[in-house]
Structures are given as C-alpha cells and as structure tokens.
Amino acid sequence: MTTALPAPAARRSPAPRLRLVGDGPPGVSAGAAPGGRVGYLVFLPADVDPVALMAAHGVRPETAPLEPTTPPSPEPEAASDPGTVHADDAIRVDRDRRLVEVDGRELDLTYLEFDLLAHFVAHPYTVHTREGLISGIWGYGHIGDGRTVDVHVARLRRKLGPAYRDRIATVRRVGYRYVPGDH
Template sequence: MTTALPVSAPAAPSVPRHLHPVSEGARGFVGYLVLLPEGTDPTELFARHGIRPQLQALPAADAPYTGTPPSSPSPSPFSPRGGVRIDSERHVAELDGRELDLTYLEFELLAQLVGHPQRVHSREYLVSRVWGYGHVGDGRTVDVHIARLRRKLGEAHRRSIVTVRRVGYKYVPVED
C-alpha cells in the first residue's frame, strides 16, 4: 500500500517574474503529488535531497469524505440577508432558522444561487456547475429543480429565486 502526500514547494526561480502568474510581491507555489511506499518517512526522504516541503497527509481510503482538505480551516456558514442560510460544512440549508429538506442537487443548486446573490446564472452554467460536465440533459432539468426549490422555500421566499427570461436564474434576498 502506498501513501499519497500533496507537497507544496516554492515555484521555480527560473521563471521570469513578468511571466509568473502570481501577483507582484506574492510567493507562488507549485503542488506535487508524491506516492511513497507505506512506512517511508517523507521528511527524511526529502531532507536527503535538501528539500523542505510543506506536507499535507491525505485521509485514509476508508475515511469518510468531508469535502474539505484535512488541514484547511472549515468554511464559515454563508448567511446572507433574506433568511436563507447555507452551511456547506454540514450540507444544510436553513430558512428563518428552519432546516430545509433538500436533495443533494437541490442543496447544491440553492448554495450556488445564494452564494452569488444578484448574479444571473445561465442554465448551462448551472448544469455544468451543479450536475457536472458529464451530465446529459438540458436546461429543463434546471427548471424542474428550481420549481421544487421554490415550493420548498414557501410563499414568503419563493420569489427570491428570480427567472431571467431566456437566460437563467438569480437569487435576490427577500428584504425583511
């Protein structure tokens, strides 16, 4: 069995500064995935070659996927005006303190809309973002899910998902 370790190392100094994609004054990093035999100490291996990487261990194969890397701070729940609150860490959407009973795709769709209020999302963008590029379907799929979301949001908040004719949808927080 092997252990996979993502490794970050400073960007190669041979890249001219004007071609480097990182803004002026910032330090760029290049990521590498290094596979090591089980029981190998990666810090010792890299030290032999004069490399001081920033190591980040991946969760074990049987560990449940949480959606965030183990070393990253957990995202704070997004709570815009209008009563809809998205907690991506717990995968929960709340409306005025009440948890909504949403399917996985309904949650992802609502999170996409609420996460970018006032922004118009085309049906094609939503299909690629929520369903993934491999999804076979059309914009009607989005329309059906939007209708379900509106029903679940209820009378007071259903108008917060606005149809932009011949384009797509946007989220407009309900003013209290």
C-alpha cells in the same frame, strides 16, 4: 508570411501548392481580427511531417493554447471554503453541515438542491445560465433542453415556501438569479 513550396523532387506528378500563412490573411493586420489571431486548416499528404516542413521553411510552430471565446461557466461552490456560511435575512446555508435553514426551520433538500441553493445564495444578483449551472453544479456539459435545472428550481421554490420562493427569479430565455431579501 506567405511561402510557396516547390513540389518534391522525387515526385513528378503535379503536386498541389502549399502555402504557409503567418499571423493573418494578406492585407489584414493581426490586431484587426477578434483576439488578434486567425486559424487555418492545412491539408498535407499522409507522409509529410508538418513540423519538419515548417522548420525547413523557417516557420516556428506555435504551441500556445487559444484563449477561451465564451465566458467561463460558474464553478461549483464546493471549490471554495467548505465551512462557509452564507446568509441573508431569512435563508442560512451552512456548507460544513450541508444544512439550509429558512426562518429557523431546517429544509429537507436533496444533494443537488442543496448545491444549487448554496450556489445561488453565494452569488446574489448574478444571472446564471442553465448551461452554466448544468456544468457547474451537475458537473457535465449541456445535454437536452435545460429542463433539469427548471425542475430543480421549481422544487427549491416549493420547499422555500410562498414567502421566499420569489428569491429565485427567472431571467427569461437565459436562466435564474438569486435576489436576497435585503433589497
């Protein structure tokens, strides 16, 4: 729907024309755009109430949130059952006791190293981006170049030892994937 608004009667200076646009640009159906929606930026004078303006012209403002356009970041494993024990043939992660055992020997991990390994073991074969790990494990948005994740993965690999370090596989230019020993 395209509607041209007349200039306010009290103002005699030439006013810019304002057009309210419905679901899409002229000649393009709403379904043709990705997600079926098109957004527009409309500039109004400071003294104009946009809701009243739309109501005066029969346009109902839409307040529904937009759908996300990026895939959701992985959530930290802490959101699941805290007592979950994930294990493959040699690596055992006990979230209740915050304990990791490799071939029966306990690993001495930092808080973030434990969370990172527990997340990897709980989601085998899933490719995790550095940005997704930063937001999911560290709990904040991407800052810097992702070296934080690389450093923690290197420390984990060192602590896992030569027999198991390859379980955390690098996916070049993307991130990491955990590959259990049962393959």
